[in-house]
Amino acid sequence: MHKKGSKKPVFEKRTIQLQTHLDKNTAFLTVNPADIYYLTGCTGSNNHLLVCPESVYLFTDGRYLTQIGEQMQIDLSVEEISVSHPIEIALKEILKNKCIKHLKFTADSMSYLMGKAMVAALPSDAQAVQDLTLFNIRSIKDEMEIETIKQNLHITKAAFLYIKGVIEAGKTELEIATELEYYCKKQGASSMSFNSIVASGVRSALPHGAASDKIIEDGDMVQFDFGIMKDYYCSDFSRVIAMGTVDPKLAEVREIIEDATKLVENTARCGMTGQEIDAIARDFISSKGYGAYFGHGLGHALGLEIHENPRLNTVWDKPITENMVLTIEPGVYLPGIGGVRLEDVVVMRSDKFELITDCGYDS
Numbered sequence: 001m002h003k004k005g006s007k008k009p010v011f012e013k014r015t016i017q018l019q020t021h022l023d024k025n026t027a028f029l030t031v032n033p034a035d036i037y038y039l040t041g042c043t044g045s046n047n048h049l050l051v052c053p054e055s056v057y058l059f060t061d062g063r064y065l066t067q068i069g070e071q072m073q074i075d076l077s078v079e080e081i082s083v084s085h086p087i088e089i090a091l092k093e094i095l096k097n098k099c100i101k102h103l104k105f106t107a108d109s110m111s112y113l114m115g116k117a118m119v120a121a122l123p124s125d126a127q128a129v130q131d132l133t134l135f136n137i138r139s140i141k142d143e144m145e146i147e148t149i150k151q152n153l154h155i156t157k158a159a160f161l162y163i164k165g166v167i168e169a170g171k172t173e174l175e176i177a178t179e180l181e182y183y184c185k186k187q188g189a190s191s192m193s194f195n196s197i198v199a200s201g202v203r204s205a206l207p208h209g210a211a212s213d214k215i216i217e218d219g220d221m222v223q224f225d226f227g228i229m230k231d232y233y234c235s236d237f238s239r240v241i242a243m244g245t246v247d248p249k250l251a252e253v254r255e256i257i258e259d260a261t262k263l264v265e266n267t268a269r270c271g272m273t274g275q276e277i278d279a280i281a282r283d284f285i286s287s288k289g290y291g292a293y294f295g296h297g298l299g300h301a302l303g304l305e306i307h308e309n310p311r312l313n314t315v316w317d318k319p320i321t322e323n324m325v326l327t328i329e330p331g332v333y334l335p336g337i338g339g340v341r342l343e344d345v346v347v348m349r350s351d352k353f354e355l356i357t358d359c360g361y362d363s
Contacts, residue, residue, distance in 0.1 A: 025100060025101040030049050030106045035106060037232055041072060044060055044067060061080065062080060088118075089121075095126065104131035106132075139301060152230050155189060163179065163224070172213050172215055173200055190229050196210075203223075219246060234304070235302075236343060237343055249334060257332060274316025282294060285332065345357045
């Protein structure tokens with residue numbers, strides 16, 4: 001199948017880059033929708049992509065045949081699967097014809113049943129091997145990806161500034177979350193990149209406190225954490241709003257978290273590991289007496305998915321290299337009082353981070 005009209009060469013470039021890691025008897029299989037879009041430009045909920053050294057096969061059901069024909073950005077063969085012709089049969093035929101001896105795969109989005117189907121499709125003399133090649137390729141963003149994420153952050157910032165103007169005591173967290181998400185959709189977001197967090201008062205001590213029917217009150221610290229999906233890429237953003245005078249401890253923590261965020265952004269350097277960058281914030285927060293209340297990693301990569309690798313945490317011992325896009329989001333959570341998390345998105349350049357979240361911290 002060949003798409004009519006022009007194609008974006010970046011997709012072919014990505015696929016060729018993956019193929020350079022495959023010898024003549026090796027293929028690569030993924031069912032992760034983000035992987036499949038990244039390589040082909042195709043979307044759908046029942047797609048399976050097989051990349052061979054000199055050819056590409058996309059398995060899907062009848063619901064997506066027309067859609068794939070319109071979306072595909074590379075030359076590929078589309079193989080229809082169905083209840084009577086399931087993926088294990090369709091895949092087995094191609095693996096046998098291509099004399100595949102090693103099938104590399106990504107396991108992050110593969111169900112147990114799909115794993116069984118993959119094993120059943122393997123020729124008797126072949127083996128399946130989990131592989132991180134595509135993860136490594138996707139972790140390095142090109143400038144088009146970075147610009148798309150940056151534009152999505154502009155919408156995210158605008159939404160937060162809008163909410164700052166309409167939030168008031170007496171409204172519920174759910175009401176504010178609904179207004180926030182409606183504004184994002186009006187600005188072009190196709191969806192939110194995750195369930196929006198609006199957590200007020202003592203609920204702000206819940207790191208993932210989804211919006212509830214709690215009424216926002218004077219004296220509350222209100223934690224926001226949200227992002228949008230637009231043009232297939234995610235944004236991620238965290239800020240707080242103080243509803244009048246908040247608990248002195250929260251006011252103190254708010255300053256500590258801002259200082260920790262800026263410290264990381266100004267001192268982290270290209271080539272440092274995720275552990276080392278995490279330690280910049282963790283050691284600073286600990287020096288202020290709140291280390292025990294910073295219970296999660298400092299950040300994560302994002303792109304086509306909201307949480308990608310690499311990570312900034314206490315165990316990620318691999319280097320952070322040029323053009324990786326990551327969040328910086330230290331937080332302190334005091335049970336029974338509240339919490340504060342601030343989050344920026346940064347790009348690691350050849351020497352240090354470039355901040356691409358264009359929004360201050362004033363609450």
